[in-house]
Every structure is written in structure tokens, then in C-alpha cells.
Amino acid sequence: MLAAIERGKTLDEARDRLQDLPANDRAFADLMVLTALRHYGEIEATLAPCLARPLPARPHLARALLYIGAVQLLYLDTPAHAAINETVAATGRREQPFRGLINAILRRLDREAEALRVTDPLRAWPDWLAASWQAHYGAPTTQTIARTMQTHAPTDLCFISEDAADAFMAALPDTLKASRLAARNLRLSGSLSVPELPFYETGTWWVQDIAATLAAQILAVPTGADALDLCAAPGGKTLQMAAGGAQVTALDMSAQRLERLRANLARTGLSAHTICAALEDWSPQDRQWPYVLLDAPCSATGTIRRHPDLPLHRKASHIAGAARVQQKLLTKAAALTAPGGQLVYCVCSLQPEEGEAIAADFLADAPHFTTVPVKAETLPTGLQAAPTGEGWLRTHPAMLGETGGCDGFFIARFARTG
Numbered sequence: 001m002l003a004a005i006e007r008g009k010t011l012d013e014a015r016d017r018l019q020d021l022p023a024n025d026r027a028f029a030d031l032m033v034l035t036a037l038r039h040y041g042e043i044e045a046t047l048a049p050c051l052a053r054p055l056p057a058r059p060h061l062a063r064a065l066l067y068i069g070a071v072q073l074l075y076l077d078t079p080a081h082a083a084i085n086e087t088v089a090a091t092g093r094r095e096q097p098f099r100g101l102i103n104a105i106l107r108r109l110d111r112e113a114e115a116l117r118v119t120d121p122l123r124a125w126p127d128w129l130a131a132s133w134q135a136h137y138g139a140p141t142t143q144t145i146a147r148t149m150q151t152h153a154p155t156d157l158c159f160i161s162e163d164a165a166d167a168f169m170a171a172l173p174d175t176l177k178a179s180r181l182a183a184r185n186l187r188l189s190g191s192l193s194v195p196e197l198p199f200y201e202t203g204t205w206w207v208q209d210i211a212a213t214l215a216a217q218i219l220a221v222p223t224g225a226d227a228l229d230l231c232a233a234p235g236g237k238t239l240q241m242a243a244g245g246a247q248v249t250a251l252d253m254s255a256q257r258l259e260r261l262r263a264n265l266a267r268t269g270l271s272a273h274t275i276c277a278a279l280e281d282w283s284p285q286d287r288q289w290p291y292v293l294l295d296a297p298c299s300a301t302g303t304i305r306r307h308p309d310l311p312l313h314r315k316a317s318h319i320a321g322a323a324r325v326q327q328k329l330l331t332k333a334a335a336l337t338a339p340g341g342q343l344v345y346c347v348c349s350l351q352p353e354e355g356e357a358i359a360a361d362f363l364a365d366a367p368h369f370t371t372v373p374v375k376a377e378t379l380p381t382g383l384q385a386a387p388t389g390e391g392w393l394r395t396h397p398a399m400l401g402e403t404g405g406c407d408g409f410f411i412a413r414f415a416r417t418g
Helices: 002-006 011-018 023-038 040-050 062-074 080-089 096-116 127-137 139-148 162-171 210-219 236-243 255-268 316-335 356-365
Strands: 155-159 176-182 185-190 205-207 226-230 247-252 273-276 289-295 337-347 369-371 393-395 409-416
Touching (some): 002 062, 023 040, 040 096, 062 096, 080 096, 127 316, 155 162, 155 236, 162 205, 176 210, 205 236, 210 289, 210 409, 236 247, 247 255, 356 369, 356 409
Parallel strands (some): 226 289, 289 337
């Protein structure tokens, strides 16, 4: 599974390799891989003194096996004899030339873990990513971001109404606890799968990080008003606006993701008009909307806690390419915004090239749009530091730290003046 991710598979795709395992083994295998991804650079630095040169990732599994063995010794408190023996026993024909090396390194790691172990969370992530965060957020905040990225993300739920949130709280089993982040948003702690949560079948809630809810909240579409949700799937923001009584048109280029959006609408009993099309090529016969939301595709570095495989699949060069796409999409979204209307642009990225820089360039090239500042007092408790000096909004995982952090988002609200 880890080797497949190193070769370019996503975490979800690589999980297919665990399907035939018993539930307990599947959970432990998943935990080993998640932990390896969250500490990947630290493991690499820890093992470096033990290797004359790095192990190649292909065509064998030697490097992945070594990392999985190290994860058990360094982070999971697996008994040393079990971690070492099982890892060495897992070497197949292709890994045989490295069997002795893996055995020797893991035994040395067991003996000298305190001296060898690298525990700097900044080292866990690629150098270019850590440097970007430090340049934009400063060293202390970046340390907290990097450390929070290594933790499991909490489960946040968004509810159709405040009454639905109250009913959920009353129905929680003793194994779960929930804290209130906002009137319609709860954060869970405990171990229960999502389909087993109260009122799953009745559809009074959906899973959505608190930071991801802010874009639709800021757009504040009035009941009965028309709204356009661009790049909408899997649909959390569509659900939010529909729950508030908006008449939502949701567009996405992925038929598969749009099916997931429709399934979410069906489960919650909400409605929206869905369109499968690429925004760049979509021509809605000169129609414009008074409320437009663009959640643009991006590097998604703000969601690394949920997708710790992302740093292995991203390079610094990807950011510039993603930013060019976002500029084009924002220009198209602006053209779909009616005079006097409002446009919200957001990305789940921590990279300023995909957030602040895009908003600044857009305003420079679109004189008929102005920023509508986001006010701190309108935000959930704990996110009052999110508004920027320009009136935009920036969240990062160091926020809400006492309750588990939040995803990284950039959000800007614009008004069309002509």
C-alpha cells in the first residue's frame, strides 16, 4: 500500500490492497501507512545515518518495508521482536538482496532509537512546502501547522438546522462526545463510523470541516435567491446553501463526483439543479447569478491531515500551474456574476500563490469588483484571527488548536459594482 502511494496512487486507491484482510488487520495496516505518511520526512532523516545511499523505491518494496518497520518501532509501540521479525519475513523474492540490510537497520534502530530519531515536524514534509509555510506564516505558526498536520483530523458535522444539531447532541451514545463550533456545526470525538452516527439515514447532517463551511456562510445567500456553485462536488457548500433556502445550480466537470453530490442531496432531502460540465467551456446562454461561489481546484495542501499522501504527489512546480488554472476559473466566475451581485472565491490550500496572490491579481484586472471584507465577529469562536488585513479570510491548522485544529482555506468575497 505504501509503495503504491510512492508510485503515484492516492491513499484511497491504495487502500484497495487491504480489502481481503480481516477488519483488525486492515485497521492496523491502514494505521501503519497513515503514520508513515505523516512522519515520512522524519523517518527518512532518522534512517539516513544507517544507509550509505537511499534505497530505491522500485522495482522492489524494500524501502516501503523499511519505513513500515521503522513506523512500528518509532511511533506505534509495537514490540521490537514482532516489528523486526514480521518486517523481515515480509520480504519477497525481489527484496531478498535487501533482507539482511533491513534486518540490520531495524535492529540498530531498536538499539539506538533515542540517538537516531529525528522529531522535528517540519522535517516530516517536503522542504519546499515547509519553506513556503515559513515564509508566509512565520516560524512559530509553521511549527504548529506542521505538528497539527501529523495528527488525525477530527470529524466535523454541518447540520440542516440548529434544531437538528440539538437533536443529534441529545441522541449521542456514551462512546461519543461533541463540542459546538457554531450553531449548526459540531465536532465529534470518539470512535464510531459515520453511517453509525445518529440520524445518518434521515439526513439531517453531513461531514464538513468547519473551515470548509465558511465560504457559503460568508456568501450568505438569502432564502429564495439564485446561487451558482462552481466546482461544486462533493457538495458540502451546495447543501449549506440549499438548507438555507437558496435555489442552487451546482456545476462540476466530474460525473462521478457529481453523482456523489446527488446522493448527498437525496440523503438530506435537499434539492439543487446539477450540471456536469467543465467551467472553462460552459456557456449558460448569457445568464448571470446574483450569488456565485467558486471553490477552485488547487493543491489541497490545507487538507493534508485528511490526505497525508498529498506531499508525495506535489512539487513546487505544481503550484504555479494550479494558480494559472485558478485565475482562468475566477475570470469565468466573475463573468457569471450579475451586476450588484457577490462572488466568493476559495481554495483549500495553504499556499499564498493559490490564495492571496490570486485575489490581488483579480482585483487589479477587474476594476468593477471590490472586496467585501469579512468581519471577525461573524465567524465561529476561535477563528477571529482568520480575517486578513485585505479583508479576506485565511484559516490554517494551527487555529482551533485546543479542539483539534481545522483545514487550511483561503476565502475572498467580492462585490460586482458594474
